[in-house]
Amino acid sequence: MRYQSTRGGVSGISFKDAVLMGLADDGGLLLPETIPSLSEGDIDALSRLAYPELAFQIISLYAGDLPSAALKTLIERSYGTFTHPDITPVVHEDGVYILELFHGPTLAFKDVALQFLGNLFEYLLIERNQKMNILGATSGDTGSAAIAGIRGKKNINIFILHPQGKTSPIQELQMTTVTDPNVFNLAVEGTFDDAQAIVKEIFGDVAFKNQYALGAVNSINWARVLAQVVYYFYAFGRVQRLTGCREVDFSVPTGNFGDIFAGYIARRMGLPIRRLILATNENNILARFVRHGDYSLGTVVSTPSPSMDIQIASNFERYLFYLLDEDGAAVTQAMADFRTHGRLHFSDTQQAKVREDFLALSVDGEQTLATIRAFHELTSYVLDPHTAVGVRAGRDLAGGECPVVCLATAHPAKFGDAVRRAIGRDPQRPPSLEGIEDKPKRCENIPADTQAVRDYLIQNAC
Numbered sequence: 001m002r003y004q005s006t007r008g009g010v011s012g013i014s015f016k017d018a019v020l021m022g023l024a025d026d027g028g029l030l031l032p033e034t035i036p037s038l039s040e041g042d043i044d045a046l047s048r049l050a051y052p053e054l055a056f057q058i059i060s061l062y063a064g065d066l067p068s069a070a071l072k073t074l075i076e077r078s079y080g081t082f083t084h085p086d087i088t089p090v091v092h093e094d095g096v097y098i099l100e101l102f103h104g105p106t107l108a109f110k111d112v113a114l115q116f117l118g119n120l121f122e123y124l125l126i127e128r129n130q131k132m133n134i135l136g137a138t139s140g141d142t143g144s145a146a147i148a149g150i151r152g153k154k155n156i157n158i159f160i161l162h163p164q165g166k167t168s169p170i171q172e173l174q175m176t177t178v179t180d181p182n183v184f185n186l187a188v189e190g191t192f193d194d195a196q197a198i199v200k201e202i203f204g205d206v207a208f209k210n211q212y213a214l215g216a217v218n219s220i221n222w223a224r225v226l227a228q229v230v231y232y233f234y235a236f237g238r239v240q241r242l243t244g245c246r247e248v249d250f251s252v253p254t255g256n257f258g259d260i261f262a263g264y265i266a267r268r269m270g271l272p273i274r275r276l277i278l279a280t281n282e283n284n285i286l287a288r289f290v291r292h293g294d295y296s297l298g299t300v301v302s303t304p305s306p307s308m309d310i311q312i313a314s315n316f317e318r319y320l321f322y323l324l325d326e327d328g329a330a331v332t333q334a335m336a337d338f339r340t341h342g343r344l345h346f347s348d349t350q351q352a353k354v355r356e357d358f359l360a361l362s363v364d365g366e367q368t369l370a371t372i373r374a375f376h377e378l379t380s381y382v383l384d385p386h387t388a389v390g391v392r393a394g395r396d397l398a399g400g401e402c403p404v405v406c407l408a409t410a411h412p413a414k415f416g417d418a419v420r421r422a423i424g425r426d427p428q429r430p431p432s433l434e435g436i437e438d439k440p441k442r443c444e445n446i447p448a449d450t451q452a453v454r455d456y457l458i459q460n461a462c
């Protein structure tokens, strides 16, 4: 499998090189040159596999340059840290199937890909006798998952920018209480969008990126998206076995568009997904885009689901590549237009195509809390606020005989304030969070300024 950039300036590179390149050197995002197509029989066989074996089969399709034995070991190590034997179990509650993606070390879906990516980076750096400085932006969950995947690894430093005071207290502590010497937490005076823009600008300076061997842990990195494709197949197999259904709907709480884009790839591979339901909070540029073709930038607002307080969704560019008929020049132009005007226009034909690919709903804070409350009253199950956004959209938009799978993207204990407001008590704390408030912390404040972050990197790079 070879990889190409959405902007047409990079092509023919291997999986390993794509993982190390992160952001494509022309500023675009990397995608496989072809998407493998699976038959009904293939999917049937895959749907019977346990998670690690399934991950091996799916990832192998895209990573032909990784020896099989090495890939197997990476997968075993990555999912050996999960506390549930099924890795991503599916539970059935009040008519919806909940795909629990929060049984990894930091209690969010990011662990599924970042445990794997951390081990993959280590393997590639040993193989090439190289060092790496990871630079990432987080609205709360990627940061802690990336730090957990990288801490203690040799020849890698990690620099994570989070928006100061805008993550949940537990999310912040999960990052700042990791005081290993190779971990650098930077609290940016701005929003997640500011932090992500700084990261992309720094990656865009290819000479600097190469000089400091910068690596990407955000869903900029294709390996992130790839590892997330696996659980769509897993959930489909489990739900099909329970219900005998031929198709399923997935409802996906969405911010940076990485998770739902993984579902889109799964569908392009042939997985019978009837509808991909894109659920946002009030930061709803993507829901407006799907529903009305209105892709225009708003101002980031704070919500009970802070990890999705995002306006500029990184992976939208990957979808745009397909919407614009895989024309790199057209994507480059569209991205430049968006930077200049803060909006993009789509033809009626394109809008119709988008509505074939997705349904969408924007769920506000009150509705989110009401969903947590109502679901808890009916089932005793406590949803985290991001999952609640997806459950609300799934209930409103799914229909007919087709089961709906809602992605449970985080454990409720990460968002105690929102849960308390909804159900009047704190969520139960998993053992990994016990005593977290009492641990020593390390974090530095930094302005939302690219040069300041570059200078910090230069001083602290390995």
Ligand SMILES: Cc1ncc(COP(=O)(O)O)c(C=O)c1O
Residues within 6 Å of the ligand: 108, 109, 139, 140, 141, 142, 219, 253, 254, 255, 256, 257, 258, 259, 260, 307, 308, 386, 387, 409, 410
């Ligand atoms: C808990 C949680 N749910 C949902 C999302 C949205 O996922 P994505 O950014 O891949 O759209 C995020 C992060 O963005 C998250 O941390």
Ligand SMILES: N[C@@H](CCOP(=O)(O)O)C(=O)O
Residues within 6 Å of the ligand: 137, 138, 139, 140, 141, 142, 143, 217, 218, 219, 220, 255, 256, 258, 307, 308, 314
């Ligand atoms: N919600 C994310 C935002 C970054 O998304 P990513 O998938 O591109 O890493 C977070 O928790 O940081």
